[in-house]
Amino acid sequence: MNTVVYDGSYEGLLSAVFEIYEYKINDACIVKKDEVNGSLFGAVHTVETNEEKSKRVYKKLKDKLTPNALSQLFKTFLSEEKNIENVLYRYIAYTLSSRVSVENNFSHPDVLMLQQTSRKVHREKHRMEAFVRFQLSKDGLYYSLIQPDFNVLPLISNHFEKRYADQRWLIYDSRRKYGLYYDLHKVEEISMQFSENMNDKNALKAIIDEKEELYQRLWQQYFSSVNIAARKNMKLHIQHMPKRYWRWLTEKKG
Amino acid sequence: MSDRIQEKLSILADAAKYDVSCSSSGSDRKNTNKGLGNASNGICHAYTEDGRCVSLLKILLTNHCIFDCAYCVSRKSNDIKRAAFTVQEVVDLTINFYRRNYIEGLFLSSGIFSNADYTMERLIRVAKTLRTEHKFNGYIHLKTIPGASEELMKEAGLWADRLSINVEMPTKKSLALLAPDKKQEDMIKPMQFLKEAIIANKEEKRLFKKAPKFAPAGQSTQMVIGATPETDLEILYLANGFYKKMNMRRVYYSGYVPISNDNRLPAIGTPVPMIRENRLYQADWLLRFYGFNVNEIVDKKNPLLDMDIDPKLGWALRNLNMFPVDINKADYQLIMRIPGIGIQSAKKICDARKFGAVTWEHLKKFGIAVNRARYFINSNKEFETKDLQPMQIKQFILQESQSKYRPNFSPQTKLF
Incomplete structure (x- = not known):
């Protein structure tokens, strides 16, 4: 087995795929740079992320895949699941090797895997579009902390940019330590020190807008008033709003 | 204020x-x-x-x-x-x-x-x-x-x-x-x-x-x-x-x-x-997305929806003559009507079968409700159905399923 090491980025992965073909590496196993373990057998090939190479792979895929499948590919990558690089590599190789489109061949394990994994990531994207809760700071910034299961910030950027075009906002993934910041003109990816106790009530007092607490209270009131006690169904409630998200949800903090 | x-x-x-x-x-x-x-x-x-x-x-x-x-x-x-x-x-x-x-x-x-x-x-x-x-x-x-x-x-x-x-x-x-x-x-x-x-x-x-x-x-x-x-x-x-x-x-x-x-x-x-209420919504979905006519779901003879099974299964049991369905040949419209197979799975089946026969193992991986679908499918020899009566099929399905409403229908009297 030959190990191919890449930097963990999507462009890096596409560059790796390019080089597997370029250097005719047989039996390749793609590994993220910081997941390389010491006891490696066989040769190690380290890939430098290269815009030219990744673009060429991307263009080739664009010719062969529908936009939907292309987006599934990227979503599956964002799942960050173990060994997902090699599923993606095999899927790409399968796609390139076939003259006809294979993206709907769900009997093929990698095609099915891609479809199912991208769906999980898509669900998380949709959840974050729902579960982001902005708080207004004194200087007029709507900010939100999240910890999604998958790396979905790249997928939700467009949604929030379109929706909140007239307010400055920041969505920060405190697990992956980066965020999206919109300055009324464009969205930028930023990394910064954003300590977790920023979500803590006392620390917040100093920086939040004077009306913020009122609207949080009103939202909590609304949330409890629309509930119909005679229909209580906690199982369904938790199924839709799993507990791991509660600490970020205004209405569940109460 | x-x-x-x-x-x-x-x-x-x-x-x-x-x-x-x-x-x-x-x-x-x-x-x-x-x-x-x-x-x-x-x-x-x-x-x-x-x-x-x-x-x-x-x-x-x-x-x-x-x-x-x-x-x-x-x-x-x-x-x-x-x-x-x-x-x-x-x-x-x-x-x-x-x-x-x-x-x-x-x-x-x-x-x-x-x-x-x-x-x-x-x-x-x-x-x-x-x-x-x-x-x-x-x-x-x-x-x-x-x-x-x-x-x-x-x-x-x-x-x-x-x-x-x-x-x-x-x-x-x-x-x-x-x-x-x-x-x-x-x-x-x-x-x-x-x-x-x-x-x-x-x-x-x-x-x-x-x-x-x-x-x-x-x-x-x-x-x-x-x-x-x-x-x-x-x-x-x-x-x-x-x-x-x-x-x-x-x-x-x-x-x-x-x-x-x-x-x-x-x-x-x-x-x-x-x-x-839930059964009515299921019936409503059959009307809007599954191509059912309202008289296939309820009629003068059956004016009430079954409470213990969903209306699609109810329809299938009343129309066993339509089954078993060969998923490698049947129309998309009919595949959608198989209990346990929803719109997504029906699409997947129709897409996948263009590349080769879809088997029971594939269906399981697609995530269909196997315990319901198995009585209505006949694609290869692995899952031939015996001549079961509608009531028998219903009993088998109810026994194996974990309906969220199951306790309400348990035929056994609860002692405690």
Whole structure:
């Protein structure tokens, strides 16, 4: 087995795929740079992320895949699941090797895997579009902390940019330590020190807008008033709003 | 001041919650004016402890009402706290909730104070203020007040994404019994008007791209289930008529929550008919997405939906002559009708079989409900069905399944 090491980025992965073909590496196993373990057998090939190479792979895929499948590919990558690089590599190789489109061949394990994994990531994207809760700071910034299961910030950027075009906002993934910041003109990816106790009530007092607490209270009131006690169904409630998200949800903090 | 708003919110959200519609999809309003929001996606931002989706700020403008409908908490004769929002208060709440990503928009209804037009005008003023003064492009669902003038309905459609008038009861008789102030014509007439206005607007938009939108998410309605003795046959035929003749986007079924000691109604403490409500929604889905005719789901011989199995399985058991189906050859339409196979799986099967035979192992990986589907499929020798009777199949399926309603149907008496 030959190990191919890449930097963990999507462009890096596409560059790796390019080089597997370029250097005719047989039996390749793609590994993220910081997941390389010491006891490696066989040769190690380290890939430098290269815009030219990744673009060429991307263009080739664009010719062969529908936009939907292309987006599934990227979503599956964002799942960050173990060994997902090699599923993606095999899927790409399968796609390139076939003259006809294979993206709907769900009997093929990698095609099915891609479809199912991208769906999980898509669900998380949709959840974050729902579960982001902005708080207004004194200087007029709507900010939100999240910890999604998958790396979905790249997928939700467009949604929030379109929706909140007239307010400055920041969505920060405190697990992956980066965020999206919109300055009324464009969205930028930023990394910064954003300590977790920023979500803590006392620390917040100093920086939040004077009306913020009122609207949080009103939202909590609304949330409890629309509930119909005679229909209580906690199982369904938790199924839709799993507990791991509660600490970020205004209405569940109460 | 803020305490008073909170009290109003608690009263007027509480009074609005029996309207079950929470849909925020189906519109196509975009944020083109660099304003606030868009309405296209349909997102549930939260779920209450009863498991229902919270998508919109759903409130009444006021719960003062001149009507006395027995099934309604806001009825005139009910001794409860009354409150009313000002237009500005509703606007502020909507904008501030929306900016924090709590909601997709506003669902505004109202008790009828003074008269229908007066009430309707206030609802419209809220929507208009949001659209014009705040450049708000989020979702707005307005309730159409029965008896409001056609001019006002027309104006409402210009600002709202969806309009709805609740038919309330499945039959005229029940409506006369429980809502003596309301007549079914008062609801059907405006539905008809809106249907025509929506069609006319679509035509207009085809000719002039810039023609203003009119209720782009269409209209919906709701009926209360289980307060009166109607059969599922009556309910589903009415719903089907709404879909076919009124172009309704949705019909909602609201299981009656006992809120009154009125002897015309189920007593307080009677359980909410949640299973029946669920079965009606399943039947509704079969009508809208699975190509079923209403008479395949209920008919004179079977006027009630099975409570222990879903209506698609019920249909299959009554029509075993259609099965087993060969999933490698059958039409997509028929594959969709196999119990345990939904639209997604049916699509997957039809896509995958172009590359080679789809086997039982594939089906399991696709995530179909194997325990139900196995009795209705015959694609290769692995799963030939014996000559089982419908009742036997039903028993096998019930034994193996873990329905969320199972305890209610357990044939065994509970000892403890």
